[in-house]
Amino acid sequence: MKNSFVELSGRDRATALLDEGTRRELVGPFDNMISPHLEPQGIVPESDDGVILMKGQLEKKNVLVISIESAFQGGGIGEVSGAKIVAALEQVLKDNQNGTTIYPIIILDTGGVRLQEANYGLLSISEIQNAVVAIKKYVPVIGLVPGRVGSFGGMSITSAILSYLIATKKARIGLNGPKVIEQEAGVREFDSSDKDLIWDTLGTKQRSVTGIVDEVVEDSVEVMRDAVSKAISEKKDAKRTEKADFYLSLLDKLDMSKSLNTTEYRNLYKDVKTISHPISEAVSTPDEKAKSRGRLWFEKLTGIKNAETNVSTVLQATVSGKTYIAIVPDPKNHFPRVRNGEAGLQEGFAIANVVNQVIKEDADKENKRPIIIIVDVPSQAYGYKEELIGIHVSLASSAAAYAKARQAGHPVISFIPGDAVSGGFLAHGLQSNRLIALDDDSITIQAMSKASAARITQRTIAELEEATKHVPAMAYDIDNYEKLGALYQLVKGVSSWDADDQSVDKVKKIINEAIDSAKGDANNLHFRYETKIAKESGRVATIKMRQAVADQWRE
Numbered sequence: 001m002k003n004s005f006v007e008l009s010g011r012d013r014a015t016a017l018l019d020e021g022t023r024r025e026l027v028g029p030f031d032n033m034i035s036p037h038l039e040p041q042g043i044v045p046e047s048d049d050g051v052i053l054m055k056g057q058l059e060k061k062n063v064l065v066i067s068i069e070s071a072f073q074g075g076g077i078g079e080v081s082g083a084k085i086v087a088a089l090e091q092v093l094k095d096n097q098n099g100t101t102i103y104p105i106i107i108l109d110t111g112g113v114r115l116q117e118a119n120y121g122l123l124s125i126s127e128i129q130n131a132v133v134a135i136k137k138y139v140p141v142i143g144l145v146p147g148r149v150g151s152f153g154g155m156s157i158t159s160a161i162l163s164y165l166i167a168t169k170k171a172r173i174g175l176n177g178p179k180v181i182e183q184e185a186g187v188r189e190f191d192s193s194d195k196d197l198i199w200d201t202l203g204t205k206q207r208s209v210t211g212i213v214d215e216v217v218e219d220s221v222e223v224m225r226d227a228v229s230k231a232i233s234e235k236k237d238a239k240r241t242e243k244a245d246f247y248l249s250l251l252d253k254l255d256m257s258k259s260l261n262t263t264e265y266r267n268l269y270k271d272v273k274t275i276s277h278p279i280s281e282a283v284s285t286p287d288e289k290a291k292s293r294g295r296l297w298f299e300k301l302t303g304i305k306n307a308e309t310n311v312s313t314v315l316q317a318t319v320s321g322k323t324y325i326a327i328v329p330d331p332k333n334h335f336p337r338v339r340n341g342e343a344g345l346q347e348g349f350a351i352a353n354v355v356n357q358v359i360k361e362d363a364d365k366e367n368k369r370p371i372i373i374i375v376d377v378p379s380q381a382y383g384y385k386e387e388l389i390g391i392h393v394s395l396a397s398s399a400a401a402y403a404k405a406r407q408a409g410h411p412v413i414s415f416i417p418g419d420a421v422s423g424g425f426l427a428h429g430l431q432s433n434r435l436i437a438l439d440d441d442s443i444t445i446q447a448m449s450k451a452s453a454a455r456i457t458q459r460t461i462a463e464l465e466e467a468t469k470h471v472p473a474m475a476y477d478i479d480n481y482e483k484l485g486a487l488y489q490l491v492k493g494v495s496s497w498d499a500d501d502q503s504v505d506k507v508k509k510i511i512n513e514a515i516d517s518a519k520g521d522a523n524n525l526h527f528r529y530e531t532k533i534a535k536e537s538g539r540v541a542t543i544k545m546r547q548a549v550a551d552q553w554r555e
Contacts, residue, residue, distance in 0.1 A: 003220050003221045003222065004219050004220070004221075005146050005168065005219055005220060005221050005223075005224045006146045006147040006148065006168055006170050006219050008221075009069065009071065010050070010051075010052050010067040010068060010069030010070070010071070010107070010109065011025075011052045011054075011067065011069070013065075013067050013107050013146065014052050014054040014065040014066075014067040014107065015054065016221045016224075016225070017058055017063075017065050017105065017224070017225055017228060018054060018056035018057065018058060018063070018065065019056060019057045019058060019059070019060070022056035022057040023054055023055075023056040024054065024055050024056060024555075025052065025053065025054050026053040026054070026055060026088065026549060026552045026553065027048070027053060027084060027545065027548045027549055027552060028048060028052075029047040029048045030047070031047075031048075031548060032047050033047075033048070033049065033080055033084070033541075033544070033545055033548060034046065034047060034049060034080065035049050035078050035079060035080045035081070035117065035541070036079075036080075036540075036541055037078065037079065037116065037117045037120070037471045037473060038078075038116060038117075040470040040471060041116055041467050041470065041471060043073075043116060046069075046072045046073075048069075049072075049078065049080040049081040049084065050068065050069045050072035050073060050075060050076070050081050051066065051067070051068055051069070051081040051084045051085060052065075052066070052067040052068075052069065053065075053066055053084060053085075053088050053549070054067070055553075058103075058105075058225065058228065058229055058232070059225075059229045059233075061101075061103060061229070061232055061233075062100070062101060062102040062103065063102065063103045063104070063105055063232070064088055064091075064092055064102060064103070064104050064105070065105045065107065066085055066088060066089075066104065066105070066106045066107065067107040067109075068081075068106075068107060068108060068109050068110045068155075069109070070109035070110065070111075070148045070149040073114050073116070074110070074111040074114075074149055075108075075109045075110030075111055075149050075155075076110065076111050076112065076113060076114030076115065076116075076117075076121065077110065077112065077113055077114055077121045077124050077125055077128075077154070077155065078114040078116070078117035078120055078121055078124070079117055079120035079121075079123075079124060079473070079539070079541050079542055080541050080542075080545055081114070081124070082120065082121060082123070082124020082125065082127065082128065082542075083124060083541065083542040083545040083546055084545050084549065085106075085124070085128050086124060086127045086128055086131055086546075087545060087546040087548075087549035087550065088104075088549055088553075089104060089128065089131035089132065089135060090131055091549060091550065091553045092104045092131075092135055093131060093134050093135050093138070096135065096138035096139055097138070101138075101139060102139070103139050103140065103141075103142070103232045104135060104139070104141050104142070105142045105143075105144065105228060106141065106142070106143050106144070106158075106162065107143075107144045107146065108143055108144065108145050108150075108151040108155055108158075108159055109145070109146060109147075109148050109149050109150070109151070110149060110151060110152065110153070110155045111149055111152045111153055111155075111177070112125070112152050112153015112154045112155045112156065112447075113125065113153055113154050113422075113447040113448075115447060115448060115453050115456055115457050115474075116457065116467070116471070116474065117471065117473050117474070118446055118447035118448065118453070118473055118474050119445060119446065119447065119472075119473040119474075119475075119481060119484060120473040120484065121154065121447055121473075122154065122422075122425060122426060122430060122447050123430070123484065123486055123528065124542075125154035125155060125157070125158060125426060126399070126426055126430035126431060126525070127525050127528075128158055129157065129158050129161050129396075129399055129400070129403060129426075129431070130403045130406075130407075130431060130524065130525050132158065132161050132162060133161060133400055133403040133404060133407065134403075134407055134524075136163055136237070139232075139235070140163035140164055140231065140232065140235050140236055140237050141162045141163045141164075142162065142163060142164050142166065142228055142231050142232060142236075143159050143162035143163075143164065143165045143166070144165075144166050144167070144224065144228065145159065145165065145166070145167040145168075145171040145173060145204075145213070146167070146168055146170065146171060146219070146224075147168055147170030147171050147219070148170075150171050150172035150173055150174075150202070151171070151172075151173045152172075152173070152174055152175070152176075152177050153175065153176075153177075153423075153447075154422075154423060154426050154447075156173055156174055156175050156392040157175065157392045157395050157396045157399060157423060157426055157427070158396070159173060159392070159396075160212070160240050160241060160390070160392050160393045160396035160397075161240075161241055161396045161399065161400050163236060163237040163238065164214050164215070164231045164236040164237060164238055165212070165213050165214050165215075165238070166213075166214065166215045166216075166217055166224070166227050166228065166231065167204045167207070167208070167213045167215075167216055167217075168204065168216070168217060168218070168219045168224075169203075169204050169205065169216060169219070170204075170219060171203070171204045171207075171213075172198070172199070172202040172203055172204070173202060173204075173207050173212055173213065173392070174201075174202040174387050174392065175380060175386075175387065175391050175392035175395070175423055176380070176382055176386075176387060176391075176423075177192075177456075178190050178191075178192035178197075178198050178202075179192040179455065179456070180382065180448070180452050180455075180456065181382045181383070181384070181387070183449075183451055183452045183455055184379075184382040184449065184451075184452060185337065185382045185383060189382070189383060189384055190383075190384045190387070200262050201262065201384070201387055201388050202387065204216050206262050206266075206388075209266055209269075210265065210266060210269045210389075210390070211238075211240070211243075211269070211390075211393075212240075212390050212393065214236070214238050215227060215231070240393055240396070240397075241352065241393070241396050241397040241399075241400040241401070242356075242397075243393075243397075244277070244349040244350070244352040244353045244356075244397050245274050245275065245276055245277050245353070246272060246274045247345070247349045247389075247393070247394065247397075248277040248346065248349050248350065248353070249272050249273060249274045249275050249277065250268065250269065250272045250389070251345060251346055251349075251389075253268060253272070254268070254385075254389075256334045256335055256336065256385070257334075260385055260388065262388065265388055265389065277349075277350070277353060278353065278357070279309055279310065279311055279314060279316055279350050279353050279354045279357075280309045280310045281309065281316065281317045281318065282298075282302070282304050282307035282308060282309050282315045282316060282317040283304065283307070283308060283309075284304050284305045284306060284307065285305075285306045285307075285308045286306065287306055287308075288306060289306050289307070289308070289328070290328070290329045290330060290331050292328050292329050292341050292376055292418065293376045293417045293418035293496045293497065294326045294327060294328050294341065294374050294375070294376030294377075294417065294418050295307070295315070295326065295328040295329075295376075296417070296497065296499050297326075297374050297376075297415065297417045297499055297507075298315050298324055298326040298328070298374050300499040300504045301319075301324055301372070301374070301415075301504065301507070301508065301511075302317050302319045302324050303319065304317055304319075311346060311347075311350045312328075312330040312333060313327055313328055313329070313330050313333060313338055313341070313344075313346065313347055314326075314327060314328075314346075314347055314350045314351060314354070315327075315328055316351075316354045318369065321369055321370070322369060322370045322371070322372050322511075322515075323354075323358050323369055323370070323371045323372065324372045324374060325351060325354060325355070325371065325372070325373055325374065325428075326373075326374035326376065327341055327342075327343055327347050327351075327376070327377055327424070327428055328341055328376075329341040335381070335383075336383075337381035337382060337383040337386060338381050340378055341376060341377060341378055341418075342377065342378055342379050342380055342381045342382075342424060343377050343379075343380050343381065343394075343395060343398075343423065343424035343427050343428055344380065344381035344383075344386060344391060344394070345381070345386055345389055345391055345394045346394075347394070347398075347427075347428075348391070348393075348394030348395045348396070348397050348398040348427050349394050349397055349398075351397075351398040351401065351427070351428065352397035352398045352400070352401040354401075355371065355398070355401035355402055355404075355405050356401050356404075358371060358405060358410065359401075359404060359405050359408055359410070362408075362410070363408075368405075368408060368409040368410040368411070369410060370410065370411040370412070370413060370515045370518075371402070371405055371410050371411070371412045371413070372413050372414075372415060372511060373402070373412065373413065373414040373415070373428060373429050373432055374415055374417065375414050375415065375416040375417075375418065375419075375420045375425065375428060375429040376416075376417060376418025376419060376420075377418075377419060377420060377421060377424030377425060377427075377428055377429070378419045378421055378424070378444075379419075379421045379422045379423070379424050379449070380395060380422055380423035380424045380427070391423075392423070394427075395423050395424075395426060395427035396427075398427045398428060399426055399427050399430075399431055402428075402431035402432070403431045406431060406432070406433055406523050406524075407523050407524075408523075409523060411433055411434075411514075411515045411518035411519055412431060412432040412433050412518070413432055413433065413434050413436065413511055413514045413515060413518065414429040414430070414432035414434070414435045414436065415436045415437075415507065415511060416429065416435065416436065416437035416438065416443065416445070416478075417437075417438050417440075417443075417496045417499075418443060418496060419443060419444045419445070420437075420443070420444070420445045421444060421445070421446055421447070421448075421449075422446070422447050422448055425445070431525075433514075433517075433518035433521065433523070433525070433527060434488035434514040434517060434518050434527065435486055435487050435488055436487070436488050436489050436491060436507075436510055436511065436514055437478050437481070437482075437487055437489075437490055437491065438478070438490075438491050438494050438495065438496055439478060439479070439490045439491060439492050439493075439494075440478065440494075440495045440496045441477060441478070441479075442495075442496055443477070443478045443496060444476045444477070445476065445477075445478060445481045446475075446476045450464060450465075450476070468480070472484065478490065482533070483533065483537065483538055484533075484534070484538040484539065485528065485529075485531045485532075485533035485534025485535070485537070485538025485539050486528045486531075486534070486538070486539075487531075488514050488517065488527070488531075489510055489514070491506070491507065491510060493506075494506060494507065529542055529543055529546070
């Protein structure tokens with residue numbers, strides 16, 4: 001197609017948005033900043049790691065274009081590509097804070113986390129989301145979804161956090177790809193061979209009438225330029241992650257026992273009457289609850305037995321000046337895809353309301369209360385209705401709320417006694433100042449189950465496990481996760497189910513130390529690059545990329 005924006009490469013898309021004579025690429029192919037994690041797996045790296053940074057002007061406005069190249073590893077985000085995006089966004093933030101206005105534009109053509117660098121991808125995406133939340137206080141962050149791959153995985157969560165989202169009719173947006181849902185929940189839940197079903201559910205037509213895409217434009221370079229320029233000039237902001245009450249009101253009307261097609265959902269969406277949905281503080285009850293490591297540690301840390309709120313899967317309570325939040329299982333939940341403790345539609349929006357209420361209550365206080373996230377999430381929910389409604393918006397709402405709380409001065413501490421997987425971890429844990437984990441072999445930290453990761457990367461599970469021996473970020477255990485350098489502390493001598501008085505006292509002491517440590521930083525996520533392990537081995541490529549972007553920013 002003549003003047004097609006979709007058909008351009010990632011670099012050409014960035015170039016096409018900028019005024020002639022103003023373009024300058026940062027850390028380009030000739031800098032040869034490649035991922036160090038691909039060659040050990042027999043994968044040929046790319047000299048720009050699949051992300052293009054280009055500074056320039058659009059209609060005489062200073063902009064930074066970040067373009068993700070889907071032709072390399074499906075646009076997946078790894079350590080180097082993620083660090084490149086984060087470093088550039090932080091330079092944008094710094095400029096705007098210092099009075100130099102520059103607008104970021106992110107072209108999303110990505111499957112989310114690069115599974116060959118899984119846990120690096122999760123860390124990087126959470127850091128991208130944090131930077132976006134910070135920048136939005138100064139200027140809108142505009143997202144484009146042209147087509148080809150679309151926007152999936154953790155980067156779909158990012159897309160919901162952006163100020164304004166522009167797409168063509170060739171785009172798709174969703175948290176879980178149809179093949180992953182089919183792998184995790186079965187073909188009856190989502191048939192990945194049914195292309196009409198996929199486009200009807202995840203395509204731009206549906207997304208634009210149900211609040212997930214803000215503007216649909218013709219596939220034309222000129223039209224896309226005009227739309228982006230107008231969005232910047234008008235400072236457009238959909239405030240998508242601030243609509244938790246709307247979605248919780250919608251979920252009240254949803255009958256999960258019945259089928260739901262796209263037309264029925266549009267009608268439901270259109271007729272929602274928003275009412276407030278405060279989440280009650282947990283109270284003790286006489287009824288035994290479904291056991292989980294998250295519930296066990298929430299109850300031990302708060303002293304609340306058989307804890308219960310008005311949302312059965314979300315526990316929250318303020319005890320001794322700290323707010324504790326956990327996601328827990330409910331075997332009878334009317335949302336079947338969250339019965340094992342997954343993060344789903346209701347969970348993300350409910351947590352957003354809890355955290356935003358904490359921010360509001362402490363707005364005028366000099367000392368902000370700490371928020372303790374108890375992490376035990378086996379994954380996000382895999383379901384057709386979840387994708388149709390927009391589970392990525394739900395998880396974005398909680399992630400953005402945690403980021404806003406931390407940036408407002410609340411120490412946000414994650415304590416990991418259970419699993420921390422995929423979108424569930426992005427929504428509930430990765431926006432914390434400090435990560436504390438128990439040294440327990442039963443804990444899984446990863447971007448996707450082994451079965452799904454093997455299918456997506458076209459490997460056997462045996463081949464996947466062999467690769468983890470060479471790349472710690474691909475491993476599923478907590479000891480390999482420690483090698484990335486992101487942890488504040490790995491707690492020795494306490495197992496996930498070992499919450500006796502001595503163990504609880506030990507964990508409480510470490511949480512208090514983490515709070516004191518967090519109070520001394522700048523409310524950002526830089527601690528992850530500054531630990532001894534991070535500097536010596538875990539985030540060496542990240543640190544190198546951050547310096548390269550900083551050095552070239554002013555040239």
